[in-house]
Amino acid sequence: MLSIEHIRENPDEVRAALKTRGEDDSITEVLELDTAIRATITERDNLNAERNRVSKELGQARSQGQEVSEEARAQMREIGNQADALNEKTKEMGNRMGELMLTLPNLPQSGVPVGEDETGSIIIRQNGEPPVMDFEPKPHWDLGEELGIIDFERGTKLAGSRFYNLVDYGPKLERALISFMLDLHTNDHGYTEISLPAVVKREIMEGSGNLPKFADNLYHDDEDDLWLIPTAEVPITNLYRDEIIPANTLPLKYVAQTPCFRRERASAGRDTRGIKRVHQFNKVEMYQFVEPETSNDELDKLVDHAEDVCRKLGFTYRVLALCTGDMGFASSKTYDIEVWAAGCQEWLEVSSCSNCTDFQARRSNIRYRSEEGGRPRIPHTLNGSGLALPRVMIAIIENYQQPDGSVVIPEVLRPYTGFDVIPAKKATI
RNA sequence: GGAGAGAUGGCUGAGUGGACGAAAGCGCCGGUCUCGAAAACCGGUAUGGGGGCAACCUCAUCGUGGGUUCAAAUCCCACUCUCUCCGCCA
Numbered sequence: 257m258l259s260i261e262h263i264r265e266n267p268d269e270v271r272a273a274l275k276t277r278g279e280d281d282s283i284t285e286v287l288e289l290d291t292a293i294r295a296t297i298t299e300r301d302n303l304n305a306e307r308n309r310v311s312k313e314l315g316q317a318r319s320q321g322q323e324v325s326e327e328a329r330a331q332m333r334e335i336g337n338q339a340d341a342l343n344e345k346t347k348e349m350g351n352r353m354g355e356l357m358l359t360l361p362n363l364p365q366s367g368v369p370v371g372e373d374e375t376g377s378i379i380i381r382q383n384g385e386p387p388v389m390d391f392e393p394k395p396h397w398d399l400g401e402e403l404g405i406i407d408f409e410r411g412t413k414l415a416g417s418r419f420y421n422l423v424d425y426g427p428k429l430e431r432a433l434i435s436f437m438l439d440l441h442t443n444d445h446g447y448t449e450i451s452l453p454a455v456v457k458r459e460i461m462e463g464s465g466n467l468p469k470f471a472d473n474l475y476h477d478d479e480d481d482l483w484l485i486p487t488a489e490v491p492i493t494n495l496y497r498d499e500i501i502p503a504n505t506l507p508l509k510y511v512a513q514t515p516c517f518r519r520e521r522a523s524a525g526r527d528t529r530g531i532k533r534v535h536q537f538n539k540v541e542m543y544q545f546v547e548p549e550t551s552n553d554e555l556d557k558l559v560d561h562a563e564d565v566c567r568k569l570g571f572t573y574r575v576l577a578l579c580t581g582d583m584g585f586a587s588s589k590t591y592d593i594e595v596w597a598a599g600c601q602e603w604l605e606v607s608s609c610s611n612c613t614d615f616q617a618r619r620s621n622i623r624y625r626s627e628e629g630g631r632p633r634i635p636h637t638l639n640g641s642g643l644a645l646p647r648v649m650i651a652i653i654e655n656y657q658q659p660d661g662s663v664v665i666p667e668v669l670r671p672y673t674g675f676d677v678i679p680a681k682k683a684t685i
Numbered sequence: 686g687g688a689g690a691g692a693u694g695g696c697u698g699a700g701u702g703g704a705c706g707a708a709a710g711c712g713c714c715g716g717u718c719u720c721g722a723a724a725a726c727c728g729g730u731a732u733g734g735g736g737g738c739a740a741c742c743u744c745a746u747c748g749u750g751g752g753u754u755c756a757a758a759u760c761c762c763a764c765u766c767u768c769u770c771c772g773c774c775a
Contacts, residue, residue, distance in 0.1 A: 294734090294736095297734070297735055297744080298735055298736070298743095300744080301735060301736090301744040302743085302744090304743090304744055304745085305742095305743060305744070307755080307756085308756085310755070311703075311756040312703075312704075312756080313755095314755055314756075315702095315703035315755085316704080318703075319703070319704090324755065329754090329755050332755040332756085333755065336754090336756095500732085502695085623732095631732095632732085
């Protein structure tokens with residue numbers, strides 16, 4: 257959620273910023289409501305003050321044995337009714353205001369490239385070059401089946417298209433990757449590991465910015481109004497919902513591995529082969545609550561934490577600064593990390609790292625006590641994948657494949673896998 | 686799923702419809718004392734909104750939403766959540 261004070265004081269700036277995100281003018285009504293609401297509040301409060309004052313007098317009079325006249329009662333009843341009516345009006349306007357505010361995306365920071373879609377995003381650095389292989393590398397959908405580690409057909413049988421089973425060396429590799437990443441982030445990068453519910457309540461989805469606008473992309477349990485998380489970012493954002501974090505506790509850094517569920521309705525027909533775009537996948541997610549002044553520096557570090565995984569796994573990767581039109585709803589600034597996959601000859605997005613500034617914290621009513629005291633402040637929140645499992649699996653399988661069809665395990669993973677190579681074999685079943 | 690108990694400030698915990706944003710204690714902050722600290726004593730200590738340059742004024746908030754009343758933490762209704770016991774169960 258944007259700050260209403262900021263919108264009120266800088267309407268033109270906000271309009272311009274929202275326009276770069278493809279928003280047409282959606283703050284005119286907000287500004288009108290804001291003015292009307294404040295006027296009504298003043299009126300209502302004056303009536304309430306009057307009511308409180310006179311009621312107190314009546315109470316004192318009565319305690320001294322005087323009768324409260326029916327006339328005085330009727331008069332106060334009338335004032336009360338007027339105040340209630342104004343209160344009702346305030347609530348209605350407030351509700352409408354809330355609806356509007358929930359649909360406004362975060363403002364891009366200055367310096368974020370302006371553009372309509374992914375073509376406007378900028379590659380800011382690249383690590384390594386796509387290797388030239390002396391044989392024809394296979395895409396993972398072929399290789400995975402041949403190795404007997406990805407079973408598309410039976411996954412589809414169980415849950416429909418875009419679901420799959422990992423088998424044999426497949427889930428072992430995934431487990432190893434998860435452990436490797438969690439250990440790296442907790443031991444070397446200062447994160448605390450946390451394990452979370454994979455379903456959340458409606459208001460939790462609102463806090464992170466996924467609802468009300470993006471219900472289409474979520475799986476939902478009608479009976480209990482629970483929503484399957486599309487990323488661990490959702491529950492972590494709301495950990496401190498409606499709380500004031502004590503002084504001297506920021507930054508708070510969490511890393512979590514969760515399943516992620518995405519309906520991908522908007523992407524029907526895209527990337528239908530393989531496990532690049534699926535409805536359920538595992539992801540290791542980094543998340544931070546930080547002091548506002550430090551959020552951009554911390555974002556740079558967080559990106560490096562994700563890059564560290566890529567470097568240690570020996571990936572060729574590049575980092576992109578997303579443009580205004582390509583960023584997520586809650587983000588003010590986002591860097592994507594893409595790794596090269598030799599088989600499908602594609603750059604795969606394995607991480608998206610964002611500074612959501614105070615946007616999510618305000619929606620979730622999270623505040624913190626600063627060292628200097630004074631009013632509670634709103635922290636900034638950062639999130640980034642570290643990393644998404646299926647695409648990392650793709651990169652490993654495709655990039656480390658050998659001419660004989662086997663896959664060599666990267667050095668750093670071997671303590672976790674317990675094997676050095678996924679042997680070539682014809683799947684028996 | 687069945688039965689019962691409860692929900693009040695950072696925490697514990699009082700609160701006969703009127704002086705209650707709320708006793709007391711703890712915690713925390715500041716001060717006195719001290720070489721320093723502890724103890725003791727004194728003072729301060731919720732959040733959000735509206736108005737004001739400011740001092741400050743004012744409104745709302747005692748789980749949530751309704752209701753009764755001139756007036757509700759307190760009375761009435763509904764809901765939610767938590768805890769305990771029983772049943773079922775990974």
